[in-house]
Every structure is written in structure tokens, then in C-alpha cells.
Amino acid sequence: MPSSFMHTAPRLTALAAAALLAGCSFIPTYERPAAPLPAGYTLAGPALAADAPAATAIDWKDYFTDARLQRLVGMALANNRDLRVAMLNVDQARAQFQIRRADQFPTVSALANATRQPNTSGQYANQFQVGVGITAWEIDFFGRIAALKEQALAQYLATDEARKSAQISLVSAVASGWLTLCADEELLDLSRRTLQTREQSLQLTRLRLDNGISSELDYAQALSLAQSARATLAQQQRQRLLDENALVLLLGQALPEDIRASLTSARLEDNSPMQPLPVGLPSDLLTRRPDIRMAEQQLIGANANIGAARAAFFPRIALTAQFGSVSSELSGLFKSGSWAFSLAPQAALPIFDAGRNQANLDAAMVGRDIALAQYEKSIQSAFREVSDALAGLDTLRQEIDAQTALVDANRRSLELADLRYRNGVASHLDLLDAQRSLFGSEQALVAARLQQQLNQVAMYKVLGGGWTQQPQGEEDAPQS
Template sequence: MSRFIPLTFAALLLASCATEPLTRDTGLATPTAFKAPVTSETTAPPLAKKTGAWWLIFSDPVLDDLQARAMTRNTDLEIAAARLQQSRAFVRQARAVQLPQVNAGLQSSRGSDGGPKASTVHALGVDLDYEVDLFGRLSKATGAAKLDAEASAELYRGAQLLVSAQVAETYFALRAIDEDRAIVNETLTAYRETLKVTQRRYEAGDVAELDVVRLQTEVSSTEAELKALDRQRAQIENALAVLVGDIASTFTVQASVWDAQSWSHAVPLIPAGLPSELLERRPDVIAAEKTMQAAQKRVGIAKAAWFPRLALTASGGGASNELGDLFEDAARSWSLTGILAQAIFDGGQRKAATELAEGDLAVAFAQYRQSVLVAFADVENQLSDIDGLAGEAKTQGEALTAAQRALDLSQSRYRHGYVSQLEVLDAQRSYLRLRRQDLSVRAQQYQATVRLIRALGGDWKA
């Protein structure tokens, strides 16, 4: 045993040379505040810790059901979950390598050494192999696998967040189409009633044929718009079916107008929080950081290959012509071996492996830095969209009020014979266009709110 002490002491001295490098600074200073305007008001309550069910703030049972189905049946999430399972298996595999490996075997052979009689020999053996982790190569491999598993867990959480955001955005688009169809259908009904009245007046000789033709044109074009909306709704519904893992042929969401929804009265105001909190919540940033740390450990693994390996091997067992005599003292044998091995020449393999690991680390570092840049840009974009859409919604509402007033005045003037039907049609077209634009802006506000929640990592603080 005394011979192993100097060897072990020397190994510990060399171990410090095989450690992986420290995490490099990204060179990016975390801002103290976001550039885009941030609301000081908050109407969305903070989420319950670790629930991740951010969509509950909309209090929509249909949306809740769609999200629940997506979380259990979406194929992208199934793939991410399978990769997470694989990464956790790699951790268990790496840990198992650090433990002694024990094998046992029983062998029976019958033969002759040239004499007239054959004999049978039974042998029972147990072998134990164990590598002493002198330079932390095995522990670093386990640590790297664990970091990979943690990165996979964050990627799975990120996939959940992305899918839930896509479901919500698609759902709001579907509800906007339902409302748009209702608006166009309402206008079409009004055009058809006006056309009936105008045809009777034309038959009575009160109006010219041109008035009838103009109204027929409006009816036909509006019917075409309604058919186009039906086609768009079918496509959006089919996209939603894919997200929730259902077959499009059997998947339906009952139509419902915008104002009938519980969330339609006001867009939830989400607090952006501090920029420094973003890097602690975004799954993609956390995953990139874990991947970089795993790459650091693999540099240490590559450097550890330059140093000797110490393997301990033990074996024991017995051999006898009779099975019952295998455990007799005379049949027993054992051995204990320690092997210290050091590669002298490998044609540059270890150097290449170290350079490859350092290259992987450089890539992982650049990807981490990129994820940080993308995270801040993502939040800034969504905050800017929300602020811009709020101003646009206000202006659009004012324009819609004015268009409604203009339509009322045109209809009144037409009934009193002051203007032609052409002016009324122009006012109706303008009012219809502004109603649809107003709806589009409102839908974009909800979708931008969903994107902000996703950009913030699916969580916020009041």
C-alpha cells in the first residue's frame, strides 16, 4: 500500500492542470431598464409559482381546454420530452461508469489431455474493475451529462412555452375571424335589404337602374369576402388542430363572436419587470448557459486525457472437477492488480480532441451570447408593439366613431333626397373597412400580449 502513496500524491498535484476553464464574460452589460415604454399599471395577477399556466389570466374555458390538450398531445412536446428522457439516461450512464463494475461467470468444460478418460472442470469466477478518478475525468463527464440534462429540461420548458403561445395566438386569430365574419355578414344583410327596397323603387320608376347595379355589385363583392373568410377560418382551425395533436378532419371549434368572450373588455397589462430578471426566466437563455457549462467540462475531460489512468482489477473464484468442491479452500484463488497507464504517442489524437472541445466551447459561448441578445431584442419588440398598438387602437376607435356618424348622416340625407345612393354606399364601405381594421388592431393587441409573455419566459411579477 505504501507504494501507492507517492503515486496518488503526484496525481493530485497534476489534477489541477486538467480543470476546465472558468465561464467567460459575455461582455454584455445588463441594462437597468427596457428602452421601449413599459406600463406602470398591472391588471394581470402574478402566476402561481411553477404552474406555467399563464393563459389562465384570460379566464376562457375553451382556451384552457385547447392548452391542456396541446400540453399532452402536441408532437413537438413529445419529441422534446423524449430528448429529455434520453439526456437523463445519459446522466445515469455516466454515473454508473464511476462505480465498480462487477461480473460473475460459471464455466464448465469437458475434455481429455490425451489419456483414455475425459474429465470435467467447473470454474466459478468474479471480476471487479474500477477506475480511480485521479484527474476528475469521470466526474466531469457526469457533470457535463447532468448539465446537458438540465439544458434539455429548459428546452422542454421552452417548447411548452412556445406551443402554448402558438395555441393562444391561433385561438385569438380564430376568434377575430369569427367576429370579422359576423361584421361582414351583418353588412351583407344590410346590403341585401337595401337592394330589395331599391329594386322595388326601380320598378316603380323612382330610381335609376344604376342604383340597383351598384347595390348588386356590393352584395356580390361582400358575399365573396364572406367566402374568403370562411376559407381563412378553416385554415386557422386546421392549424389549431395540429397544435393540439388532433386530426383536422375531426377537429372543430364552435364559432363565437369577439364581444362574447370573457376577456374582450380589456387587454391584460403584463409587467415587464427588470431586465436582469429576464436572463433568469427565459428557458432558451438558461439552456444555452447550461450547454456552455457542459462544454467547459468537456474541455477538462479532453485535458485529463494527457495524464495517466489508474485502474484496479480484482478477481476471485475457484475451479474443481466437482461442482460441490468449488467453494472448498483448495479450489479458491484470487488476485488484485493495479495498472497505471500513460499514453506516450497517439499521433496527435489528444491534442486534436482538446482543440475540438475548445472549439465546441467557443461555439457554445457564442450561442449563449446570441441567446442573450435575442432575448432582450424579443422583449423590446413586444413592448414596442404593445405600446404602438395601444395608440393605434385609440386612433382607430376615434375614426370608427366618426365613420359611424358619417354613415348615419348619409343615410338621413339620402332619405330626404339630398344625396344619391352612391354617397351612402361610400359611407357604408368606409364604416365596414374601419370596423374590420378596429377588430384587427384589437386582435393584434391580444397576440402581442401573448408574445410578450413568451418573451418574458412565461412568468412575471406584479
């Protein structure tokens, strides 16, 4: 270490502290953009009770109270690979933030060096050095590193919100998959009973044909109806397997045998009702929906990138320093008079870069505009999803009431048509039409009940419920 750089260690510490305090920031002042939302929702029916707890205040276990469904959701939260990737992304974003934060501090390394070289007299001289050093530490006078750190923090927070959004989607997807399986089993049971009835009717028609009471046309029509029921049963069996496969993928493991066995007696109308949720104002979505908060954090990160791009126009000041002991003899290290340090500041000011820095700034400005558009789009999409769920609250209830009355009417029509046919008053075609109408209305009733319960699941999801419980082992957010 040259003696011309000999100084005292406290002066180095004072210089570093002054450099840290001298930093400034070129990050534009962030203000949350005005939300492109109307003042309220258009309700298709009566407004919901305002005193009910908000979706974000209800844990998914309190909303989905069926014990079997709770088991399935718990399995999915523990085993679903998409959620696992979302959680690992959070860990990765946290590490990236910690890297950016570490850039603000010098890296201190232990140094040891020994050289042997000829001097001017032709003899060999030794030099031994031991100490600590700082290599090319950038002093953040103009806030470039601080802006990158703020961008990394925003990215971490956005990734954590993405994890919450993924958990909401997973919980609702498992609930929807379970309800769909219940509907599949109900439709399968309906198709089996319908096929059995039509096969009995076919046998009866064949017997009447053999005895000259019915025509060949009656038999062909009865056969057509039975084959149609058989084809419908095969379609529903295939759909049942596909829906189970989709649920198994969400669970990350096979469907438990006891739960599969319980599906044979499952009925949608027997499921535990889900509690009503207050809708509130559209502006509430800004704080309830993790996907909106994620988009806002991405906007904040894009805003911070502008500060880093602006700081690139100013000099970068780096510091290299060493402090330790130098001696020509190994035994002379750490003795009085052997201590020294060197200090080498360096400044680099961009003069000509072919427009690179300006292009980076332009790209950062456009990136912020893109993030702003994505933020506004996420708000509008959230409003649309809530409005769609609200549209089904009252209308689906009315549809189920009307469909239930239709099933009762068609069942009574079938009884009368069968009675009239047996007494020779009505034709066989009238009986077949009554059977088709009853089967179709019963299927439509199951579909309407499924749609109503799926709409309740969607309402819980779009209002931001389902993420109040943090995954086990989740760490707190890093401090900036």
C-alpha cells in the same frame, strides 16, 4: 486463476478506494459570461406597476381565466405531441446521464467456468472456477469520465429547460389560437351583416333603376360592392377553417363541440382581461427564461467537454480483477484453500495518434465558443422580444381608442350619406364610399383588439411565464 496473483480481498478494496480519491479534473473553471444587455428597457408609455407578481410566479390558469381557454390549454398539455417529445427527451437525457455516472463505478459480474483439457502426461484434467470479476474498469485518475458525466448532467438540465420552454410556447400558442378564432368569428359575423346590408342596397338600387330613378352605373357600383363583400366572406370562412385546424393540431384532438358552438357568440372585447405584469430589469431574463437557462447549460456542457478532451492526453488506467474459488473437482469448490483472485492493472499512454487528441481538444474549444455565442444570442433575442411586447402595450391601446372613434365617425357618416342620397342631395358614389369606409374601419378595429390581446399573451411568454406547473409524473433531477 494463477497462484502468483494470490492476495487478500481487503487490499483490492483499499486500492480501488485510493484510485477513486486520486482523480483530478481538467475542466476549465466556469464563470457565467457577462450578459450583453442594456441597463433597462425603452418604454413607449407609462411604466408598469412594480408591485404586480412576476410572470414566473403566475400559473397559466391564473393568467388565462377564461374557462373555455383553460380547458383547451389542459387538453394541449395532455395531448400535444411536440410537448410529449420534449418530455421524452428529458427522460432520454436523464438515462444518458445515469449511463455516464455508472461509468465511474466498476461493473461486477458473476463468473463460472469449467474446462477439460489434456495435461503433459496425456491424461485429461478438469478445472472448475466460480466467483465474481471486474472487467476493464477505467480508474478515472485524470477526470475524463467525470467530465463526460458533467457534460451529460448539463445536457439533461438543458433538455429539461427545453421542455419548460416548449410548455411556455404551447400555452401561449393555444391562447393565441383561441383569440384568433374569436376574432375570426367576429369578422365573419361582421361580413355576414355587411353582405346582407349590401344585398338589400343592391335590391333597392335595382328597383330604382327599373323605375328610372337610378342609373345603370349606380346599379353596377352597388353590385360590385355586394360581390366584394361576398368574396371577403368566403376568404374569412376559409381563414376560420385554417385557424381551427391549426388549433386542433396544438390540442392533439378535435375541438370540443360545446366550445365550437360557443364561438358563434364570442367577442374579443368580452374576454376576461389579463393582469398586468412587471417587466423588471433585462438581467432578470437570465433567471426567468428557460431558453436562456437551456443555452447556459449547453455552454456548461461544452465547457466540460474541454476537460474530457484534455484528459485524453494522459494515460488511461484500467483494472481487471477476479475473485472466487478454483478446484479440479466440482465438489472441491468453496473449500478451504480453493480461494484465489487475480489482479491485472493496465495503463495506456497515447504516443502517436496522428493529431486526433489535439483535434478533439480544438473541436471542444470551438464548441465552447459556439455555445457562448448561442448563449449571448439567446439573451439578445429575449431582450428584443420583451422590447417588442413593451412597444405594443401603450401604442395598441391608443390605436384601439382611435380606431373605435373612427368606427363611430364612419357609422355616423354612413347615416348622413344614406339620408342625403335618399333625398337626392348626395350621389350614389358617396353612399358606397361611406359603406366601404365603415366596413374597413370595423375590420381594422377587430384586428387591433386581436393584436392587443395577442401582445398580452406574448408578454406573458417572453417574461418566462407558463411553466410553473410541472407535468404529472415528472421525476426529480438526478443527483451528480
